[in-house]
Amino acid sequence: MATLITKSIRLEKDENDILKQISQEEGVSEAAILRKFVRQGMSTYRLEQAVAAYTRGEADLSAAARYADVSVYQMMTELKRRDIAPPAETEKFVDGLKILVETFGGSEALRQTIADLEHESR
Amino acid sequence: MLKMDKFDSKHYNIEQMKQNASVDASFWINICEGDIILHVDEYFQLYVPSIVAEEIRYPLDILGFEHRTVSIFNDWVENGKVVIQNPLKAVDWFQVGENAAIALALERNYFLLIDDANPYHRAKSFGLKTAGSTEIAVLLYDKDRISFTKAMEAIKKTHASRKQKRQSMIVLERLKRVKG
Numbered sequence: 591m592a593t594l595i596t597k598s599i600r601l602e603k604d605e606n607d608i609l610k611q612i613s614q615e616e617g618v619s620e621a622a623i624l625r626k627f628v629r630q631g632m633s634t635y636r637l638e639q640a641v642a643a644y645t646r647g648e649a650d651l652s653a654a655a656r657y658a659d660v661s662v663y664q665m666m667t668e669l670k671r672r673d674i675a676p677p678a679e680t681e682k683f684v685d686g687l688k689i690l691v692e693t694f695g696g697s698e699a700l701r702q703t704i705a706d707l708e709h710e711s712r
Numbered sequence: 713m714l715k716m717d718k719f720d721s722k723h724y725n726i727e728q729m730k731q732n733a734s735v736d737a738s739f740w741i742n743i744c745e746g747d748i749i750l751h752v753d754e755y756f757q758l759y760v761p762s763i764v765a766e767e768i769r770y771p772l773d774i775l776g777f778e779h780r781t782v783s784i785f786n787d788w789v790e791n792g793k794v795v796i797q798n799p800l801k802a803v804d805w806f807q808v809g810e811n812a813a814i815a816l817a818l819e820r821n822y823f824l825l826i827d828d829a830n831p832y833h834r835a836k837s838f839g840l841k842t843a844g845s846t847e848i849a850v851l852l853y854d855k856d857r858i859s860f861t862k863a864m865e866a867i868k869k870t871h872a873s874r875k876q877k878r879q880s881m882i883v884l885e886r887l888k889r890v891k892g
Binding site: 644647649650651652655661662663666667669670673674675676677678679680681682683685686687689690691693694696697699700702703706707 | 729731736737738741742755767768770771774775779781823828829830831832833836841842843844846847848850851854855871872873874875876879880883886887890891
């Protein structure tokens with residue numbers, strides 16, 4: 591069994607009343623409820639930090655997912671939900687297309703489309 | 713598969729041009745979600761470092777639920793379409809999984825298939841050839857491997873930002889117009 595460390599906190603009366611009410615509703619101790627809320631709060635905090643670092647371009651997807659203790663898939667879903675666009679996204683798309691055409695060939699139509707895209711992004 | 717399927721509409725022999733590619737989890741997830749994974753095999757022999765494989769398998773191995781991206785991955789590993797291969801040493805930026813995918817591409821001179829845009833400039837500075845799932849969808853449409861509708865659907869289903877999806881769809885629309 592994991593070692594538990596005692597922390598004491600002071601609550602406002604209304605916070606204490608809500609805690610007592612939730613404890614009765616859930617049928618579990620106030621300490622267990624508090625621990626659950628602390629865990630949820632820490633998870634939310636770490637997810638926010640991870641998303642912020644990713645948005646600034648300071649972390650990649652894997653690092654962000656690991657920090658937030660979620661899967662890469664979950665992290666991708668979260669970023670999609672928040673519609674986060676990494677700084678290099680457009681450049682990566684145009685360069686990727688060019689490299690694929692250089693490697694595998696492509697129609698004149700695609701080459702023209704890429705040239706237009708590059709011209710517009712300048 | 714019919715022999716003709718090995719040739720695209722522009723008469724390039726795909727078998728001869730098939731490239732080795734190091735894959736990261738973001739690409740794998742999006743290309744499976746977009747339902748165009750079957751065509752990737754025509755252009756690339758895929759190599760996945762074991763750390764990236766763990767990231768792809770996370771939903772099943774850690775969370776315990778079946779996911780399409782995981783079951784396809786396991787099937788492909790089993791039939792050799794995906795080869796688990798590790799780099800000799802990881803480069804020291806960002807996080808271990810991404811390092812492994814980029815390091816493998818660097819060491820073996822592989823393509824890097826990645827949808828995560830954040831490590832892009834680093835990869836580019838090392839001269840890596842890099843592409844993502846939305847670019848693959850456009851290429852497949854250009855080569856008449858998939859229909860316009862299928863390419864659009866593939867882009868819509870990725871986890872890319874709205875801006876990125878919009879841009880990719882505009883490119884597809886233009887391509888459709890120019891192709892006639």
